[in-house]
Amino acid sequence: AQRVTQPEKLLSVFKGAPVELKCNYSYSGSPELFWYVQYSRQRLQLLLRHISRESIKGFTADLNKGETSFHLKKPFAQEEDSAMYYCALRDGATNKLIFGTGTLLAVQP
Amino acid sequence: DAMVIQNPRYQVTQFGKPVTLSCSQTLNHNVMYWYQQKSSQAPKLLFHYYDKDFNNEADTPDNFQSRRPNTSFCFLDIRSPGLGDTAMYLCATSRGYGGTYNEQFFGPGTRLTVL
Numbered sequence: 001a002q003r004v005t006q007p008e009k010l011l012s013v014f015k016g017a018p019v020e021l022k023c024n025y026s027y028s029g030s031p032e033l034f035w036y037v038q039y040s041r042q043r044l045q046l047l048l049r050h051i052s053r054e055s056i057k058g059f060t061a062d063l064n065k066g067e068t069s070f071h072l073k074k075p076f077a078q079e080e081d082s083a084m085y086y087c088a089l090r091d092g093a094t095n096k097l098i099f100g101t102g103t104l105l106a107v108q109p
Numbered sequence: 110d111a112m113v114i115q116n117p118r119y120q121v122t123q124f125g126k127p128v129t130l131s132c133s134q135t136l137n138h139n140v141m142y143w144y145q146q147k148s149s150q151a152p153k154l155l156f157h158y159y160d161k162d163f164n165n166e167a168d169t170p171d172n173f174q175s176r177r178p179n180t181s182f183c184f185l186d187i188r189s190p191g192l193g194d195t196a197m198y199l200c201a202t203s204r205g206y207g208g209t210y211n212e213q214f215f216g217p218g219t220r221l222t223v224l
Binding site (some may be wrong): 004009032042043044045046049086090094095096097098099100101102 | 113140150152164166201211215218
């Protein structure tokens with residue numbers, strides 16, 4: 001069954017510290033993975049997708065098919081990075097997005 | 110700004126009283142989605158439209174219906190809300206399915222409370 005797991009409900013770090021938000025997936029095909037972000041009082045929006053292989057707001061995520069992971073990383077956290085982060089998997093057969101339960105990132109000053 | 114708009118932002122209804130949630134978009138996207146997100150849970154797709162073609166998820170209760178009268182508008186109807194339907198309802202759109210067309214743009218959500 002297709003599934004996305006985000007093991008941490010809350011990740012609290014200090015400003016300037018490295019950040020890694022974990023995401024593991026279960027999918028029987030070639031996965032397409034995304035990170036969505038929701039800042040306080042704002043709508044859910046796309047942060048990055050694995051096929052783009054780009055860095056957005058200093059965040060990167062590498063698809064590791066061997067470990068079935070798509071962890072989100074940033075070397076130096078900023079206070080404005082505080083938000084809810086959702087990892088999502090696109091089911092190519094149905095085009096549905098399957099979301100993880102999200103990780104709340106809190107960056108302390 | 111082109112965007113996805115949901116009305117109302119907050120809705121309180123009584124057990125069993127039908128309720129309709131509205132979503133509109135100015136992006137001229139082909140696909141419109143409805144998600145249900147209960148407290149501390151992942152958003153869960155209820156159904157979506159590709160143009161006029163309706164695609165229901167297998168586990169969406171019959172109590173939930175949808176209408177898309179034109180490209181811009183899509184409605185979520187809950188015929189007889191139960192207490193368990195209390196949730197945030199998210200509308201999203203995408204240009205299409207493939208490649209970069211599948212980026213989904215979300216509305217702010219409607220928080221529904223069933224009493």
